[in-house]
Amino acid sequence: MDKDQHLAAMRHSLAHIMAAAIKKLWPEVKFGVGPVIENGFFYDIDLGDNKLSEDQFELIENEMAKIVKDNQKFSKHYKTIDEALDWARSSDQPYKIELLNDLKKFGTTALKDLGSDELSTVAENDGTQQVSFYENGDFVDLCRGPHVDSTGEVGAFKLVKVAGAYWRGKESNPQMQRVYGLAFDTQEELDKFLIGQQEARDYDHRKLGQELDLFLISPLVGSGLPLFTPRGTILRNELNEYSQLLRKKIGYSNVWTPHIAKRELYEVSGHWAKFGNEWLTVNSKESHDDLVMKPMNCPHHQQIYASRPRSYRDLPIRYMETTTDYRDEKAGELLGLSRVRSLTQDDSHTFCTPDQIDHCLKQLVDVVKEFYMTMGMDIKARLSFRDESDNYLGDKNLWDRAEGILKNIAENSDVDYYIARGEAAFYGPKIDFMAKDVLGRELQLATPQLDFVQPERFGLKYVDKDGAEKTPVMIHFALMGSIERFLAAYIEHTKGKFPIWVAPEQVRILTVNQEDKTVEFANKILDEALDMGIRIVLDNSSQSVGKKIREAEVYKVPYTVVIGDKEIESGDIIPRIREDLRINESDNKLPITDFLKAVSRESKTRTLKTTF
Numbered sequence: 001m002d003k004d005q006h007l008a009a010m011r012h013s014l015a016h017i018m019a020a021a022i023k024k025l026w027p028e029v030k031f032g033v034g035p036v037i038e039n040g041f042f043y044d045i046d047l048g049d050n051k052l053s054e055d056q057f058e059l060i061e062n063e064m065a066k067i068v069k070d071n072q073k074f075s076k077h078y079k080t081i082d083e084a085l086d087w088a089r090s091s092d093q094p095y096k097i098e099l100l101n102d103l104k105k106f107g108t109t110a111l112k113d114l115g116s117d118e119l120s121t122v123a124e125n126d127g128t129q130q131v132s133f134y135e136n137g138d139f140v141d142l143c144r145g146p147h148v149d150s151t152g153e154v155g156a157f158k159l160v161k162v163a164g165a166y167w168r169g170k171e172s173n174p175q176m177q178r179v180y181g182l183a184f185d186t187q188e189e190l191d192k193f194l195i196g197q198q199e200a201r202d203y204d205h206r207k208l209g210q211e212l213d214l215f216l217i218s219p220l221v222g223s224g225l226p227l228f229t230p231r232g233t234i235l236r237n238e239l240n241e242y243s244q245l246l247r248k249k250i251g252y253s254n255v256w257t258p259h260i261a262k263r264e265l266y267e268v269s270g271h272w273a274k275f276g277n278e279w280l281t282v283n284s285k286e287s288h289d290d291l292v293m294k295p296m297n298c299p300h301h302q303q304i305y306a307s308r309p310r311s312y313r314d315l316p317i318r319y320m321e322t323t324t325d326y327r328d329e330k331a332g333e334l335l336g337l338s339r340v341r342s343l344t345q346d347d348s349h350t351f352c353t354p355d356q357i358d359h360c361l362k363q364l365v366d367v368v369k370e371f372y373m374t375m376g377m378d379i380k381a382r383l384s385f386r387d388e389s390d391n392y393l394g395d396k397n398l399w400d401r402a403e404g405i406l407k408n409i410a411e412n413s414d415v416d417y418y419i420a421r422g423e424a425a426f427y428g429p430k431i432d433f434m435a436k437d438v439l440g441r442e443l444q445l446a447t448p449q450l451d452f453v454q455p456e457r458f459g460l461k462y463v464d465k466d467g468a469e470k471t472p473v474m475i476h477f478a479l480m481g482s483i484e485r486f487l488a489a490y491i492e493h494t495k496g497k498f499p500i501w502v503a504p505e506q507v508r509i510l511t512v513n514q515e516d517k518t519v520e521f522a523n524k525i526l527d528e529a530l531d532m533g534i535r536i537v538l539d540n541s542s543q544s545v546g547k548k549i550r551e552a553e554v555y556k557v558p559y560t561v562v563i564g565d566k567e568i569e570s571g572d573i574i575p576r577i578r579e580d581l582r583i584n585e586s587d588n589k590l591p592i593t594d595f596l597k598a599v600s601r602e603s604k605t606r607t608l609k610t611t612f
Helices: 003-025 054-070 081-090 094-106 108-114 187-203 205-211 230-248 263-269 271-278 298-305 354-374 396-411 483-494 516-531 545-554 565-570 592-605
Strands: 040-046 075-080 122-125 128-136 139-142 156-166 175-184 260-262 281-283 290-293 317-326 342-352 379-385 417-421 430-436 442-444 447-451 473-482 507-511 536-539 559-563
Touching (some): 003 040, 003 128, 081 139, 230 342, 230 483, 263 290, 354 473, 396 417, 536 545
16 A cells, blocks of 8 residues: 555545444534545544534544544455444434435435435445445444544544535535545644645635735625726736736737627537526526526637638737636635636637647747746646546547647747646647646646647638638637636735736835925926836825834835935935745845835836845
């Protein structure tokens, strides 16, 4: 058993140990399922009118420690499904009865909605279906396994959270409680992970978004519909401007499309059959049109392409649009900016001949590398290919050709890559660029993807050099993915300490008093900075200088300049530099105009560090 297998077995065993401890403390408990998850385990429980709280975790952990100390052996045995049903009835376990009845009636496919194969194993013994059980001490559970040999072999653990969970993930089913635990081989590994988790909470984009006054979610507007403040809007605009600049350099032109469209558009594209139940629809009072809030942009861009005859001489044709799309995400899955119902994409589409695919994709890969280097984020490429299922449209030979092209580009573009079968879009393979944030978490961001299917479904054509009509290839591309999801990642990656070029506030001027000459001098600096395009704020309040400095630090302002009599007399300032931007330990005295010119230059060149 390798390390990963050992960890999985250990964590699975701890799910049983936790369940056994809960049953010891609350004998009336009803159990759902308890699989292994990343870094730990959970178990779904039902305590009826009682509700478990995190205050009771210590009580459960103490009981778990007793079971671990007893070093109880895990033993596996089998029962027929009817025998298992007798056990579930006598144990008063209604959720297990339901699963066993489904298993008996429909087979293992009935259990797929659990999202885990940890529940049970079906074996054939003398032609009789059997299910497996594991026993430790006086606790017995229906389970596939595997487990460690005994409870004394489970390493370090900690219970961390309890949350509501609908039975089998369906809102029409009873709501249970899901108890989560962490598990690692050693206490040192567990402590290290917990420190990382605390850092993640400190860097949480929702917390930083509020502290830095970037965005909010209003209950009156609705969940998953973020509102951006002036400061947050600067972030959005600067990122989008850079994204557009990089794409304009390689020939993209802006287009605009409306936010609603007829359902028929998405039926033709093939999206409706796949995702229609996840979208927001609109009823017209003036017509019988079935309208949809725009969930993606590619069908719209194809209509622009189709609006006039095209020649091979026109190709490649490249459209880009930063626009908001809408998807009816489940309320329980909405999370800050990471998962929203209104997502803004820096979207683009290329229409090209087959011979142009290689060149067009290489350009996009170069754009991705430049953008994420500027953002200070390391990337690698996930080649998202089809698997052998029937979830994909189009000719398999075209898929094979497209996947070969993507692999060849990845190999020749100096990026790390790996292949992920089953991660392709239904209409074509793609390159998902994955970035690691400051906490080491892997995030899916930029995505160029090939599409041989939609252009054919819409009947798109160009006249080739031989005079024949042919179907163009379409390349979908989003540099940030969605701006909201990218911002969630970027805020956490930078801890809210944005580089000069993207910082909502680049310079803050603080006055030591409210005398006329001080105010006049500060306003002169303000006007000069604004003329240079610098984002600057003047704090001329009556608060102490120390309090003003602390407030600027809370907002993580890159440069803070204090103005008093010395600065007025000399015309020189010593800017306070945010520590993460420094390249020199000492502070330098600078003429004010020289300082402002340097800030302007840093902003235009998108530097990650100060030049002082």
